[in-house]
Amino acid sequence: MTKLVSPQAESAANILWFLPTHGDGHYLGTTTGGRDVNFNYLRQIAQAADQLGYYGVLLPTGRSCEDSWVVASAVAPWTERLRYLVAVRPGLQSPTVAARMTATLDRVTNGRLLINVVTGGDPVENKGDGIFLDHNERYALTREFLNVYSDLLAGKTVNVEGKHIQIEDGRLLFNPVQSPRPPLYFGGSSDAGIDVAVDTVDKYLTWGEPPAAVAEKVNKVKAAASARGRKLSFGIRLHVIVRETNEEAWKAADDLIKHVTDDTIASAQKIFSRMDSVGQQRMLQLHDGRRDKLEISPNLWAGVGLVRGGAGTALVGDPETVAARIKEYQDVGIDTFILSGYPHLEEAYRFAELVFPLLSLTEPGNVKQLRVNTGPFGETIANEHRPLIKASQS
Numbered sequence: 473m474t475k476l477v478s479p480q481a482e483s484a485a486n487i488l489w490f491l492p493t494h495g496d497g498h499y500l501g502t503t504t505g506g507r508d509v510n511f512n513y514l515r516q517i518a519q520a521a522d523q524l525g526y527y528g529v530l531l532p533t534g535r536s537c538e539d540s541w542v543v544a545s546a547v548a549p550w551t552e553r554l555r556y557l558v559a560v561r562p563g564l565q566s567p568t569v570a571a572r573m574t575a576t577l578d579r580v581t582n583g584r585l586l587i588n589v590v591t592g593g594d595p596v597e598n599k600g601d602g603i604f605l606d607h608n609e610r611y612a613l614t615r616e617f618l619n620v621y622s623d624l625l626a627g628k629t630v631n632v633e634g635k636h637i638q639i640e641d642g643r644l645l646f647n648p649v650q651s652p653r654p655p656l657y658f659g660g661s662s663d664a665g666i667d668v669a670v671d672t673v674d675k676y677l678t679w680g681e682p683p684a685a686v687a688e689k690v691n692k693v694k695a696a697a698s699a700r701g702r703k704l705s706f707g708i709r710l711h712v713i714v715r716e717t718n719e720e721a722w723k724a725a726d727d728l729i730k731h732v733t734d735d736t737i738a739s740a741q742k743i744f745s746r747m748d749s750v751g752q753q754r755m756l757q758l759h760d761g762r763r764d765k766l767e768i769s770p771n772l773w774a775g776v777g778l779v780r781g782g783a784g785t786a787l788v789g790d791p792e793t794v795a796a797r798i799k800e801y802q803d804v805g806i807d808t809f810i811l812s813g814y815p816h817l818e819e820a821y822r823f824a825e826l827v828f829p830l831l832s833l834t835e836p837g838n839v840k841q842l843r844v845n846t847g848p849f850g851e852t853i854a855n856e857h858r859p860l861i862k863a864s865q866s
Contacts, residue, residue: 483802484834486527486707488557489820490812491517491547493531493538498815501740501779502731507815509538511546517817518547521554524824527834528555530709530810533590535597541573548581557586557657557810562617563603563610568642570617571624575648583649589618589658589673591665594781611664612636618656618672625653657707661689670697670704675808680710680785682769683797687804694805707808708801711776711786712819714794714826721788728814729763729775737763740779771797783812795830 491514498505507513521529531540544556558577560570578585591614592598598605605613613636620639623630630642648654658669659677669676676693678686690706697704713728715721766775768785771793777784787794798809813819 483807484832485798485802486808486834487828487831488528488530488555488808488810489517489521489526490810490816491529491531491543492812492816493540493543494534494536496815496817499727499731500729500776500814501733501736504731511543513817514543515547515550517820518551518554520817520820522551524820525828525833526554526820526824527808528557528584528586530557530588530812531559533559533561533588534592534594535600541577544585545577545580548577548584553584555584555586556581557588559588559590560617560621561590561592562614563592563598563605563636564601567617567620567637568624568630568639571621571644572646574621574625574654575644575646578648578650578654579646583654585648585650585654587654587656588677589614589656591660607662608664609636611660611662611668615668615672618668622653622656622672627652659709666693666696669693670700670702673704675705675707677707677709677808677810679783680708680772680787682772683800683804684769686801686806690805705807706805707810708806709783709810710812711783712794712811712813712823712827713773713786713788714791714813714819714823716790716826718788718790718793721790721793725773725775725786725788729778732779737778740781743781786813791826791830795827798827798831 492509493514494509496507496509496513497503498507518529531537531544533540540558544558548554548556556577560574565573574585574587591610592601592603598610603610616632616634616637620630620632620637620642624642624644625648627644627647630639632639632642655675656673657675657677658665658673659679660666660669661678666676670693676690678689681689686708693704693706713721713725715724763775763778766773766778767788768774771787771789773786773788774784776786787797789797801809811823813823
């Protein structure tokens with residue numbers, strides 16, 4: 473029997489959800505069960521995440537996605553507490569323009585902006601965006617960018633003559649709400665990425681590797697940061713497949729990729745192999761494109777990564793099992809969990825209803841207890857008699 477995680481026994485966690493601006497549906501690798509991702513749908517997901525008590529939502533970036541800044545600006549006014557984790561792209565944006573955009577969006581959302589620093593790991597896509605730098609040079613550019621960007625947001629006037637960035641009399645007239653700036657999130661598994669992270673950002677992110685590998689990475693980054701007199705916090709990016717029983721959860725995992733063909737996997741893996749992202753390479757090594765060894769750690773399933781770039785693993789199981797696995801990551805230093813599931817609207821509800829009660833959340837006051845006779849959580853029986861247990865448990 474899986475041990476129940478007591479909310480009192482674990483430290484508080486930030487749980488974020490995901491806005492699927494690159495598409496959504498019931499299955500991976502097929503148009504079957506696909507869903508139109510338009511403004512109204514993205515607004516639905518954001519409002520659900522807001523009402524359910526998620527800390528925030530991640531908006532992905534890249535040419536396969538709708539622009540994260542435009543979407544966040546459009547959706548944020550429809551929510552009240554939800555934070556928006558939006559990408560800045562060194563090399564694609566001037567740091568002064570990015571700083572103005574950041575200050576503006578932080579102001580119009582009343583301090584609900586989080587920043588995801590994305591260097592970019594696909595040389596082909598980078599060239600399509602006008603970036604022809606190699607891996608290490610991109611991180612050198614990222615360092616210069618973040619130094620200017622952070623100084624501007626802190627109210628400083630910037631004059632710099634760097635290798636990649638030249639700024640004369642750079643400054644902001646309108647400051648962000650958050651001081652000295654919105655928090656910076658960053659993921660980079662290479663030595664060059666870690667070297668930049670420990671000097672410039674607030675939260676270091678990793679994709680969903682087994683807990684032992686995550687612990688090794690966390691300890692490495694902690695040691696590097698400590699040597700420079702800094703302290704970072706840590707987050708992880710995962711998918712989740714939660715059902716009332718483990719058997720149902722594993723069936724849902726199998727169903728998610730049931731339309732994926734061997735040709736689709738081969739095509740996707742060929743694209744991933746061209747990338748110089750160390751994090752992406754680590755994702756590929758978890759399964760090597762094979763269907764027969766997808767549970768790479770207890771309840772950690774790599775099936776998503778057969779066809780999806782970036783985050784390629786999912787926690788699979790019943791609520792108690794998934795909560796226990798989350799606690800394992802907390803035990804090695806993770807305090808922020810950026811989650812997603814297919815389809816994203818339904819799974820946002822499912823995870824919140826089934827797993828939130830088993831976790832200690834950073835903002836528990838933002839989570840309302842599930843009650844009967846409140847729409848999707850239950851209904852009055854025979855127009856008069858209320859059920860005695862929650863509908864989700866019946």
